[in-house]
Amino acid sequence: MTNVLNRRAFLGTTGAFVAGNLMASPLAREALSKGNKIKAVLVGTGVRGTSFWGKTLVDNFSDILEFVGLCDINPGRLEYAAKYMGVSCPLFASFEEMINQTRPDLVIVTTKDSTHHEFIVKGLDMGCDVLTEKPLTTDEDKCQSILDAERRSKRKVIVGFNYRWGPYMTKIKELLQSGSIGRITSVDFHWYLNTYHGASYFRRWHGLRQSGGTLWVHKATHHFDLLNWWLDSDPEEVFAYGDLEYYGSNGPFRGDKCRTCDHKQECKFYWDITKDKRSMDLYVNHEEHDGYIRDNCLFRPEINIYDKMSAQIKYRDNTLVNYSLTTYSPYEGWKIAFNGTEGRIDAWLDIPFMKGDNISQSEMHELEMSQQDASLQTEPVILHKLWSDFKVEQVSFPKGGHGGGDKLLHDQIFRTPGKKDPFDRPAGVRDGAMSILIGIAARKSIEAGHPIRISELTDLEPRARRI
Numbered sequence: 001m002t003n004v005l006n007r008r009a010f011l012g013t014t015g016a017f018v019a020g021n022l023m024a025s026p027l028a029r030e031a032l033s034k035g036n037k038i039k040a041v042l043v044g045t046g047v048r049g050t051s052f053w054g055k056t057l058v059d060n061f062s063d064i065l066e067f068v069g070l071c072d073i074n075p076g077r078l079e080y081a082a083k084y085m086g087v088s089c090p091l092f093a094s095f096e097e098m099i100n101q102t103r104p105d106l107v108i109v110t111t112k113d114s115t116h117h118e119f120i121v122k123g124l125d126m127g128c129d130v131l132t133e134k135p136l137t138t139d140e141d142k143c144q145s146i147l148d149a150e151r152r153s154k155r156k157v158i159v160g161f162n163y164r165w166g167p168y169m170t171k172i173k174e175l176l177q178s179g180s181i182g183r184i185t186s187v188d189f190h191w192y193l194n195t196y197h198g199a200s201y202f203r204r205w206h207g208l209r210q211s212g213g214t215l216w217v218h219k220a221t222h223h224f225d226l227l228n229w230w231l232d233s234d235p236e237e238v239f240a241y242g243d244l245e246y247y248g249s250n251g252p253f254r255g256d257k258c259r260t261c262d263h264k265q266e267c268k269f270y271w272d273i274t275k276d277k278r279s280m281d282l283y284v285n286h287e288e289h290d291g292y293i294r295d296n297c298l299f300r301p302e303i304n305i306y307d308k309m310s311a312q313i314k315y316r317d318n319t320l321v322n323y324s325l326t327t328y329s330p331y332e333g334w335k336i337a338f339n340g341t342e343g344r345i346d347a348w349l350d351i352p353f354m355k356g357d358n359i360s361q362s363e364m365h366e367l368e369m370s371q372q373d374a375s376l377q378t379e380p381v382i383l384h385k386l387w388s389d390f391k392v393e394q395v396s397f398p399k400g401g402h403g404g405g406d407k408l409l410h411d412q413i414f415r416t417p418g419k420k421d422p423f424d425r426p427a428g429v430r431d432g433a434m435s436i437l438i439g440i441a442a443r444k445s446i447e448a449g450h451p452i453r454i455s456e457l458t459d460l461e462p463r464a465r466r467i
């Protein structure tokens with residue numbers, strides 16, 4: 001705490017703590033302006049790295065970007081990654097060796113969450129811009145080390161917050177930004193993960209707080225980033241409750257992993273990974289190197305994250321937010337309502353009984369993760385001004401690629417880096433930090449039994465207006 005205050009005082013006097021952030025890769029911009037390709041390396045060749053930040057970039061951006069190195073601790077997965085992505089660049093076990101040999105413009109970090117800081121800090125210190133998957137990191141000390149590293153380097157951190165870019169999310173931002181409901185005073189935000197997607201977090205490293213920081217950080221970072229961006233204010237204080245009472249040691253039985261389990265018949269969560277070629281290629285075929293079991297039992301006793309979570313967040317501009325996250329809902333979806341001095345906005349996605357359809361929940365998860373399905377869906381946002389009738393704003397957006405956000409995020413980072421966005425969607429280190437700090441504060445609040453102030457965690461001082 002003393003360190004945080006001292007550092008803040010120091011930054012205040014030196015003026016090093018500048019508002020705003022270019023939130024782009026200056027090196028990528030420079031390469032493009034000289035007619036060169038962006039030289040990129042990727043660390044963490046798992047499912048997200050090889051697909052969204054791997055093959056998708058190779059397929060759509062090879063005219064302006066080339067991979068010059070890939071790195072992972074699992075040599076089998078690393079070799080598979082190069083084949084899957086269709087690249088012939090050198091492969092590395094050592095991150096430093098990769099940077100020294102390839103001198104990239106951009107480091108893309110897609111390792112497990114608790115290791116992001118290592119590669120962000122080293123990447124910046126070794127002279128590269130860094131694009132990291134969410135969450136920025138998993139605790140406040142690692143967060144501070146990233147903030148410090150960006151300040152001392154001339155390089156930038158980009159956080160791949162794809163949800164902001166979905167046209168449905170952007171419509172909400174547009175309505176709020178235009179002042180349609182006056183000053184926002186309070187928000188109800190509830191997110192429901194189903195027994196496919198929610199359960200999947202408990203099968204692997206995400207189920208351990210030391211790896212993913214709990215779903216308060218790993219998953220809710222998306223939701224807290226949306227809130228910070230929609231409200232355009234910083235969080236100031238968080239009070240939370242949470243518990244683990246469905247997965248982990250709460251299960252009625254358990255096995256070693258689905259493949260060898262004695263309870264295949266009676267377990268509703270039984271998953272035959274051998275029928276999923278991509279998971280076999282990525283994980284099962286390389287288990288011998290690191291013991292990474294992708295179809296782990298979600299009732300194993302070492303699971304130590306929360307499966308139900310609820311928080312109150314007070315923003316610096318005095319907006320009050322009620323937030324909850326559940327992980328074993330029969331359907332996957334979310335609802336939000338903004339109350340303002342001049343009206344209210346209601347929005348929701350994927351609530352089956354509100355849509356009147358009955359899509360299979362497992363298919364729905366596949367669809368959301370798919371980059372292929374470009375077919376459009378249209379969903380309403382309700383704008384209800386005080387003393388007048390409500391208005392339905394219909395928003396059309398692609399079904400796949402996180403509601404169309406994935407593609408727009410890629411285009412902004414690689415085709416038009418640095419271009420000003422009317423909705424302020426590009427995200428930098430401060431956005432990454434503010435979103436995880438809510439989850440970290442929530443974790444601490446549960447342990448301490450009292451509210452936690454965001455300003456206690458790092459030297460970032462919450463602002464009434466973000467920028």
Ligand SMILES: NC(=O)c1ccc[n+]([C@@H]2O[C@H](COP(=O)([O-])OP(=O)(O)OC[C@H]3O[C@@H](n4cnc5c(N)ncnc54)[C@H](O)[C@@H]3O)[C@@H](O)[C@H]2O)c1
Pocket residue numbers: 043044045046047048049071072073074077110111112113115133134135160162218
């Ligand atoms: N934005 C989104 O919608 C979204 C979706 C999925 C995943 N993600 C994020 O992407 C990241 C990767 O997730 P994933 O699902 O691909 O996980 P994964 O387990 O499939 O892949 C992680 C990879 O990192 C490697 N790794 C772990 N520690 C390492 C280290 N110290 N050095 C080098 N390599 C290391 C592992 O061997 C593995 O190949 C996570 O941070 C996750 O939060 C984001």
